[in-house]
Amino acid sequence: ADLIGGGGRGGSGRTVTWGFDPVAVQNNGDAIKDALYENGLSEDITVEFVPRDQDTGAARSNYNRLLNAGETDPDMFLMDNGWTNIFIQRGQLQNLSEALPEELVSDVADNYFSAFTDTARDPGSGDLFGVPVFPDFPTMQYRKDLVEEAGYNPEGENWATEPMTWERWSNIAEDVNDNADTDYGFTTQWDIYEGTACCTFNEIMSSWGGAYFGGRENLFGPIGDRPVTVNEPETISALNMMRKFVHDEDAEDQFSSYGGGFTPTNILGWIEEASRAPFAEGNSVFHRNWPYSLALTGRNPDNTEDPALGENLGAMPMPYAVSESDAAQPGTGGTTSALGGWHMTVNPNINNQEDVVSVIRAAMEPEFQLELLSIQGWLPPRPELFNSSDAQNVDVVGRYMDTLQVAGNNTMARPVTAVWSDQSTNIAQQANRAVGQEASSADAMATLQSALEDTESQ
Amino acid sequence: MAKLKLENVTKRYDDQGDVVTAVDDMNLDIDHGEFICFVGPSGCGKSTTMETIAGLTIPTEGTIHIGDRDVTNLPPKDRGIAMVFQNIALFPHMDVYDNISFGLRLRDYPTEEIDRRVERAADIVQLEGMLGRMPEEMSGGQRQRVAIARAIVREPDVFLMDEPLANLDAKLKVHMRTELQRLHKELDTTIIYVTHDQEEAMTLSDRIAVLNSGSLQQIAPPLTCYNEPDNLFVAGFIGSPSMNFVEGTVENDQIETKNFSIAFDPSTVDGVGVGDSVTIGIRPEDIYPGALRDEVSDPSSLIDTRTDILEPMGDEIFAYMLLGQGETSMSQEQATNDQLLMSIDPDSDIAEDEDMQVVIDRSNVHLFDTATGEAITHSLEAAWNSESVTEGEAESDD
Amino acid sequence: MAKLKLENVTKRYDDQGDVVTAVDDMNLDIDHGEFICFVGPSGCGKSTTMETIAGLTIPTEGTIHIGDRDVTNLPPKDRGIAMVFQNIALFPHMDVYDNISFGLRLRDYPTEEIDRRVERAADIVQLEGMLGRMPEEMSGGQRQRVAIARAIVREPDVFLMDEPLANLDAKLKVHMRTELQRLHKELDTTIIYVTHDQEEAMTLSDRIAVLNSGSLQQIAPPLTCYNEPDNLFVAGFIGSPSMNFVEGTVENDQIETKNFSIAFDPSTVDGVGVGDSVTIGIRPEDIYPGALRDEVSDPSSLIDTRTDILEPMGDEIFAYMLLGQGETSMSQEQATNDQLLMSIDPDSDIAEDEDMQVVIDRSNVHLFDTATGEAITHSLEAAWNSESVTEGEAESDD
Amino acid sequence: MSTETGRESRRSGVLVDAMRWMENLSDTQYAYLLLIPVFVLLGVVALYPLLRTFELSLYATSLDLTGRSFVGIDNYVQLFTGGKNRFLPGGTTFIPSSLSLNALLNSALVVTIIFAVVSVAFETVIGLGQALILDQDFSGRKWVRAAIIIPWAVPIVIQGMVFFLMFNSNVGFATAPLADLGLLAPTNTLNDTASATFIIIVADIWKTSAFMALLILAGLQSIDRGLYDVAKVAGASKWQQFKLITFPLILPTIGVAVLFRSVQAMRVYGIIDTVSSCSVVPSLSCMVVATFNTREGTAAAIAFVTAAIIGVAVMGLIAWQGEDAI
Amino acid sequence: MATTTDDDNSSEGPLARWTQSAIQNPEKVYRALFYVAMVFFLVTTLFPFYWLLVLAVTPSGRLLSGSFLPSVDLFGVSATFPLPVPKGFNPEAFITVFEQVPFHLYMLNSFALAVTTTVIVIVVASLAGYVFGRLRFPGRAFLMLGILAVSYFPPAAFVIPLFQAFAGNAPITLPFTEIPLFTPPRLLNTPGSMVLPFSALFMPLSIFILTTFYGQIPDGLEDAARVEGTTRLGALFRVIMPLSAPGVATAAVLTFIAVYNEYFFSSIMATSTEAARWSPIVGGILSYQTQYTTQYNLMAAASIIGVLPVVILVIVAQERIVSGLTSGALKE
Numbered sequence A: 001a002d003l004i005g006g007g008g009r010g011g012s013g014r015t016v017t018w019g020f021d022p023v024a025v026q027n028n029g030d031a032i033k034d035a036l037y038e039n040g041l042s043e044d045i046t047v048e049f050v051p052r053d054q055d056t057g058a059a060r061s062n063y064n065r066l067l068n069a070g071e072t073d074p075d076m077f078l079m080d081n082g083w084t085n086i087f088i089q090r091g092q093l094q095n096l097s098e099a100l101p102e103e104l105v106s107d108v109a110d111n112y113f114s115a116f117t118d119t120a121r122d123p124g125s126g127d128l129f130g131v132p133v134f135p136d137f138p139t140m141q142y143r144k145d146l147v148e149e150a151g152y153n154p155e156g157e158n159w160a161t162e163p164m165t166w167e168r169w170s171n172i173a174e175d176v177n178d179n180a181d182t183d184y185g186f187t188t189q190w191d192i193y194e195g196t197a198c199c200t201f202n203e204i205m206s207s208w209g210g211a212y213f214g215g216r217e218n219l220f221g222p223i224g225d226r227p228v229t230v231n232e233p234e235t236i237s238a239l240n241m242m243r244k245f246v247h248d249e250d251a252e253d254q255f256s257s258y259g260g261g262f263t264p265t266n267i268l269g270w271i272e273e274a275s276r277a278p279f280a281e282g283n284s285v286f287h288r289n290w291p292y293s294l295a296l297t298g299r300n301p302d303n304t305e306d307p308a309l310g311e312n313l314g315a316m317p318m319p320y321a322v323s324e325s326d327a328a329q330p331g332t333g334g335t336t337s338a339l340g341g342w343h344m345t346v347n348p349n350i351n352n353q354e355d356v357v358s359v360i361r362a363a364m365e366p367e368f369q370l371e372l373l374s375i376q377g378w379l380p381p382r383p384e385l386f387n388s389s390d391a392q393n394v395d396v397v398g399r400y401m402d403t404l405q406v407a408g409n410n411t412m413a414r415p416v417t418a419v420w421s422d423q424s425t426n427i428a429q430q431a432n433r434a435v436g437q438e439a440s441s442a443d444a445m446a447t448l449q450s451a452l453e454d455t456e457s458q
Numbered sequence B, C: 001m002a003k004l005k006l007e008n009v010t011k012r013y014d015d016q017g018d019v020v021t022a023v024d025d026m027n028l029d030i031d032h033g034e035f036i037c038f039v040g041p042s043g044c045g046k047s048t049t050m051e052t053i054a055g056l057t058i059p060t061e062g063t064i065h066i067g068d069r070d071v072t073n074l075p076p077k078d079r080g081i082a083m084v085f086q087n088i089a090l091f092p093h094m095d096v097y098d099n100i101s102f103g104l105r106l107r108d109y110p111t112e113e114i115d116r117r118v119e120r121a122a123d124i125v126q127l128e129g130m131l132g133r134m135p136e137e138m139s140g141g142q143r144q145r146v147a148i149a150r151a152i153v154r155e156p157d158v159f160l161m162d163e164p165l166a167n168l169d170a171k172l173k174v175h176m177r178t179e180l181q182r183l184h185k186e187l188d189t190t191i192i193y194v195t196h197d198q199e200e201a202m203t204l205s206d207r208i209a210v211l212n213s214g215s216l217q218q219i220a221p222p223l224t225c226y227n228e229p230d231n232l233f234v235a236g237f238i239g240s241p242s243m244n245f246v247e248g249t250v251e252n253d254q255i256e257t258k259n260f261s262i263a264f265d266p267s268t269v270d271g272v273g274v275g276d277s278v279t280i281g282i283r284p285e286d287i288y289p290g291a292l293r294d295e296v297s298d299p300s301s302l303i304d305t306r307t308d309i310l311e312p313m314g315d316e317i318f319a320y321m322l323l324g325q326g327e328t329s330m331s332q333e334q335a336t337n338d339q340l341l342m343s344i345d346p347d348s349d350i351a352e353d354e355d356m357q358v359v360i361d362r363s364n365v366h367l368f369d370t371a372t373g374e375a376i377t378h379s380l381e382a383a384w385n386s387e388s389v390t391e392g393e394a395e396s397d398d
Numbered sequence D: 001m002s003t004e005t006g007r008e009s010r011r012s013g014v015l016v017d018a019m020r021w022m023e024n025l026s027d028t029q030y031a032y033l034l035l036i037p038v039f040v041l042l043g044v045v046a047l048y049p050l051l052r053t054f055e056l057s058l059y060a061t062s063l064d065l066t067g068r069s070f071v072g073i074d075n076y077v078q079l080f081t082g083g084k085n086r087f088l089p090g091g092t093t094f095i096p097s098s099l100s101l102n103a104l105l106n107s108a109l110v111v112t113i114i115f116a117v118v119s120v121a122f123e124t125v126i127g128l129g130q131a132l133i134l135d136q137d138f139s140g141r142k143w144v145r146a147a148i149i150i151p152w153a154v155p156i157v158i159q160g161m162v163f164f165l166m167f168n169s170n171v172g173f174a175t176a177p178l179a180d181l182g183l184l185a186p187t188n189t190l191n192d193t194a195s196a197t198f199i200i201i202v203a204d205i206w207k208t209s210a211f212m213a214l215l216i217l218a219g220l221q222s223i224d225r226g227l228y229d230v231a232k233v234a235g236a237s238k239w240q241q242f243k244l245i246t247f248p249l250i251l252p253t254i255g256v257a258v259l260f261r262s263v264q265a266m267r268v269y270g271i272i273d274t275v276s277s278c279s280v281v282p283s284l285s286c287m288v289v290a291t292f293n294t295r296e297g298t299a300a301a302i303a304f305v306t307a308a309i310i311g312v313a314v315m316g317l318i319a320w321q322g323e324d325a326i
Numbered sequence E: 001m002a003t004t005t006d007d008d009n010s011s012e013g014p015l016a017r018w019t020q021s022a023i024q025n026p027e028k029v030y031r032a033l034f035y036v037a038m039v040f041f042l043v044t045t046l047f048p049f050y051w052l053l054v055l056a057v058t059p060s061g062r063l064l065s066g067s068f069l070p071s072v073d074l075f076g077v078s079a080t081f082p083l084p085v086p087k088g089f090n091p092e093a094f095i096t097v098f099e100q101v102p103f104h105l106y107m108l109n110s111f112a113l114a115v116t117t118t119v120i121v122i123v124v125a126s127l128a129g130y131v132f133g134r135l136r137f138p139g140r141a142f143l144m145l146g147i148l149a150v151s152y153f154p155p156a157a158f159v160i161p162l163f164q165a166f167a168g169n170a171p172i173t174l175p176f177t178e179i180p181l182f183t184p185p186r187l188l189n190t191p192g193s194m195v196l197p198f199s200a201l202f203m204p205l206s207i208f209i210l211t212t213f214y215g216q217i218p219d220g221l222e223d224a225a226r227v228e229g230t231t232r233l234g235a236l237f238r239v240i241m242p243l244s245a246p247g248v249a250t251a252a253v254l255t256f257i258a259v260y261n262e263y264f265f266s267s268i269m270a271t272s273t274e275a276a277r278w279s280p281i282v283g284g285i286l287s288y289q290t291q292y293t294t295q296y297n298l299m300a301a302a303s304i305i306g307v308l309p310v311v312i313l314v315i316v317a318q319e320r321i322v323s324g325l326t327s328g329a330l331k332e
């Protein structure tokens, strides 16, 4: 195939190039293409996946450069919801509200996870610039066997769909960990990296009723005209709770009824895989992670060389501290899952739009989305599909569809704006410092507060 | 065709403000096929002159012609020259064969031709079995011979050789000299040759160019330089051991020196008058023991001396004779006026530290103007005597 | 204390299977304070021997003692030597002053002492104004003088000098020689000196060591080597121009050669009998024009020759004389039997291509066994005659 | 002779003419002629983009990232007055906000300089040591040389991975012993600025000592062995030979090595990104990368300031080494 | 070791005897020091490599859990073994590497890019090295500093304009103006878009190295070559370059390896990390990462595979170049 002359192709050859996840291309590229054709894509149109960089940051830079240079290749992109917004703001993407037929636009508006879809809209106009392909929601995963051994009844108490409070959860974690042969009660990610800012810290803070910028309605701006609300009791409490979990420290006597000391300081340097490894080995009771972890850890240990838990893996929605109604910041509280996931967006420099629309149409077919779940493990962007038997029957992940649906309905997106990348490193760093006991939670948040205010005011 | 002409060539090195004039307004006219030796004290500019001819150094001033071409700015490769460098400069990364054949290979000669020439050259310099050696595996003399071979395979118009035999033993030197002469004839080339070996200069060259401090002192056939040196410098430089110099004053009928006087009629020679300060030059072989006075063609009166040190050389003896109150000293320069060096037959009956009378052959006594160093006459008999050489140059007239 | 003793020193280079024996079973015994010159053809192992003494090369076999110490495996720095290298090897990154003072600075001499010595050395080698120059800014001879100065400031027990004057002009050479002799006396050191300049070897050394192909041919005082060479090699090598060799056969009362015969009584000498093949050696200065027969102490009968080429050298003339049907050729080696080289007075009345009779001084005729090359006698008169030298060595009795 | 000239003329006339023309140029003309390829290449691939980037640095990116406006040198001014600190990752300041240890370690400038000085110093010494060893004659030298070069051939990602995993809190085995020695923080090691800097310096030394060693070795191999003979006879001990002959003669090579290592070290980025993160060890290049996607003007300004700082450092280095370094 | 000198006779231990002989023959001490230093350097440079090997053969699932330092039972006392050892043994990683991605293609890409760049750099830098090392002319120091200055800039400073130029979508404009000059050819995803910047960016180092080395060749040798009939340029390639072989080889090796592993530019100029778009070896290595997981074992195996042949090649080549061309010391 002529991979080099991409720029000259421009639709004449009826080819649609799509910047795509490299691993998916590598493992299932052909199957995914087949699925597109099965879902109505004309055989006249050749779809060609262009694998992007594995690292999301690198991919973003790459697309940024391409679009800056007016590149026509590829025609479509798969974009992380963490930075789609920035491309929208810069006007570097095709406005799909205009380019897509009305029925597709309203299908997205009506039938997709709306919090997820929001990350593909222009916050000002509400116009759609990307169609969600798959969302990613974390769940609290656990050793069902150990929990049951310790006398709890996850099935009976419906842990899979009923969120519990952090207080109860922490006591269970401490209790089970004390009584089992595990080193850790809980593993999660708290390194200085995007994942802490966008997700782990964001989740916990939100479950305490906190938010970075005064609640859900300010997530995507307006920059400078929204309050910075990290130096608030709910946020500090969230951090203090983490300190309780990690260090069993309770300076303000706030967490005496909580369990603690069951989380290793290692989380300060952990990202996803590092934190999953001990859990998959059976060395931790609880573990917070994305669906991919369910897929890997939930495998039957007999079928894989890698450590796995099989049916002993349980999942539940993330615990919470305050309910939605008690939340200090509007739109927060209750069980909260951070929001990951990818959208498909369109290169504005192309002239084979109809073909691209055909591809999008096929990719929006529920059947296609279920197929992706089945072959690639990507969750469908439509909540209704979580209930489908097709979904439930998917190996491993299918077992946790109900939990995932709860998570999907309770997501909190990261506040992506033009300044988010400046902010996120600050957030991750202060969150890390606080939990690492390098500063008190209050001091860390005070520092963060002024840093965020700095970045907001420009 | 391979005439060589240097006009007003000057080369100055500017060494951080400290200007060194290596070659000073040099004018040379060398005929096709001539064999010229450059001689002169260390640092007098011989190598630098060669380099300007080769094109390795661009003269600060002046022009150079080879044949009819002005080559002053031509690169070395277009000048049709080959050169043997004083510092040998073998390519350390090539074996002897490659070193010798370098120039031929550059010119794409056919392999057999190269082989033939290299073998012949190796033969001439007696390095037959060593073509595969690397330079570092050879002795100093062997390296020098490779350098010579590298030049002669080229068969150029002009050969430049900067002390090519310095590291060879006497015997090999003689052999190489003969070969060079043969080559010179055979190839009909012009050769410019730097040497500090008088014998070499004498036997090889058509003309000797004597340099001092960057400027040309005399260029003339060897015996002319020996017998009729243009000035004190040439007189002292040519000949080994070198000429004895004694300072004196011209009187009516003689020249008076500190320790002896010698008969002389100033009217026989132009440009000298009574009262002038002159320097007398006497070659060691023109001094004879008093006993041999009869055999000397134009003997001076007897001079009282005392033998100091005797240096037997095998085929002759150098006898240092003290004049007057002269003190023992082997060094020549310290003793200009109080010492005479005499060369005598090895069979002579002579011992150190004895009184002895000597006699000088007046017909071979040179006279120089002490102030300017210019030669006045080369024989005290009369100005017309310049034995055994025909093309005597006109005396410089002060 | 600074005696030097080489015992069975052998050095072989293994050059990819191709073994070169640079030094072959060398035995030397050098006294404290001696001045020894190494001479020999290019590549004969002079430098290599020096290097083994210096400790730069470890001999393949044999031991070396300096004083009473076995230094065979001692590093150079502990041997108390200084060396002038044939390839000069100045430190390119140091100026002249730093080059000269290198060894002193290593030994932490006080600055004034260093300054004093460097100045003195620069004075000796006549480089006074050049202490600040870098090596690349100097002429070949100047560099060599720096190398000499670098060695003499050290004032060591043993000096090793490998052709230290090769690049100097005659005058400077004479000056340097005198200085070296003075230093030798002053410092009371042992000096080993490589030179290819016979005059240098003659004037400087207490003893000359003649090397050939890595092995020692003779070690003896200069005039002994000149007058009583141990073998054909030494005879031919020492003396310039070199000895004439004529092959002959011993008869009852004479030696018969192709073109002439010379009276000789074999019974006066041990180890030679009638019918033996011998080689006669005659030095050029021992051949005289027939006219001078009366002045020769022990003249041979007159020999008919024809002058071939004349080489006037200034202080003498080299005359190539053809014997019998000999053909014109300037090369010495081609002409062993048909040519005699004669050195005569420059005043002599002689012309090329003329018939001329010559006479040989029989008292200075050498006789060698043609097969072994060993000397038989050095005078045809009788075995006891070895004029002008007292310490005549015993003749080899072969 | 005639044969020589005959052969010459057989070659193509144009080529000969061109050659002759070249040979006749003065030194200066010849120098500039030979430099043309370099300058064409550098002009196209370096000078042009740099001018463009410089142009970029005179513009500010608007709040919504959609447009840009000309601000002159404001980007530069703000960089030094702290106005840009808010765009730098994790509370980093450009120049230190105070002289406290924390503030110093938070300053991109200071961290970069610390990294460069320490790592280059160690690399030079170690590289020199390695080169001296490789310069000896011993059997198996080829393999020892291979071993010593290997780190240089390891891609930075892998170098980062190797050290990251060595100090990783799950499986890293190196943290504990070093923490016992007080060299590292025992927990959260890779997020502790001092510890992470230490580890990154070690990683850098491991990899780039080979660079130094290779270069210095080449210098050593070019030294005329005859000079050692002279020195030995003059009485120089091994150490003195090194000090007086080897060292001065390889000094130009060391100079080049140090110069380029310093320049490289002051642009350190990859190893930081792979072992720790730019918010923990905020090098100057990190700042450029961190801002390039969103704030091109700022990033361009930082890039130029970085270059200027390196330029100043290089000038210092050259002045210190003496003019003949250039 | 200097402490235990002469305690008389007989009862000397081997150490004392060694010391004794060492004092007599300091060479021995140097030799010993030399070996100590060599072993030290070998261990320190090779240890991380050993660690890489440990990682490569450890099964991926076990990489991030449990310690690499096994407990050993030493006569009842349990201690931690001080060296990391593989957790399990999975040599298939070295095969899997090729199964997952066409790693050999990435290697070939790197190889081709590196060879091309190295040749360009050495030729062009040789010219410059000759000029700066051997000629004196006005502006020399200034130009050298100018060339050096190119390496001051973080690579990111070149990227955006270069990328736009190489995309060939719009005409190049005169900097600081909107005046269009010409539309460059499209080079993205071709070797040209990488070789050009590599050449420019690695050039200064090579120029400086070669300047140093060429400057040290005695003038006499160049003179000899010129008299023998080379042009100045001919003398450069026939005499000066071969004589500077250690320097040239080193410059080449440094450039070659740097390009072979280069990632920044190649990842940008290849718009996707496919082997077919000239992505280099590092692109291949990074292909073993997925969004959340990293197959460290494969990355380790891949980098061993990627690195070893180059190192060996370079070693063999360099040894040959250097020993073949400079078996003599550099003297006139």
Ligand SMILES: Nc1ncnc2c1ncn2[C@@H]1O[C@H](COP(=O)(O)OP(=O)(O)OP(=O)(O)O)[C@@H](O)[C@H]1O
Residues within 6 Å of the ligand: B136, B137, B138, B139, B140, B141, B142, B167, C013, C014, C015, C020, C021, C022, C040, C041, C042, C043, C044, C045, C046, C047, C048, C049, C086
């Ligand atoms: N490294 C080496 N490898 C092989 N052969 C060598 C080596 N060094 C010297 N030789 C050979 O050993 C012999 C003696 O060399 P040496 O340098 O001692 O000669 P020399 O007497 O000093 O000669 P010259 O007067 O020419 O300097 C020569 O034939 C030389 O070729």
Ligand SMILES: Nc1ncnc2c1ncn2[C@@H]1O[C@H](COP(=O)(O)OP(=O)(O)OP(=O)(O)O)[C@@H](O)[C@H]1O
Residues within 6 Å of the ligand: B013, B014, B015, B020, B021, B022, B040, B041, B042, B043, B044, B045, B046, B047, B048, B049, B086, C136, C137, C138, C139, C140, C141, C142, C167
């Ligand atoms: N690069 C330079 N810089 C400064 N001075 C120089 C340079 N090269 C040569 N000289 C000086 O120029 C003068 C002439 O040097 P040249 O090499 O021509 O002498 P030479 O006659 O060949 O002497 P020798 O017989 O010693 O080789 C010397 O005084 C020397 O010091």
Ligand SMILES: [Mg+2]
Residues within 6 Å of the ligand: B046, B047, B048, B086, B162, C139, C140, C141
């Ligand atoms: Mg000279």
Ligand SMILES: [Mg+2]
Residues within 6 Å of the ligand: B139, B140, B141, C046, C047, C048, C086, C162
């Ligand atoms: Mg020698």
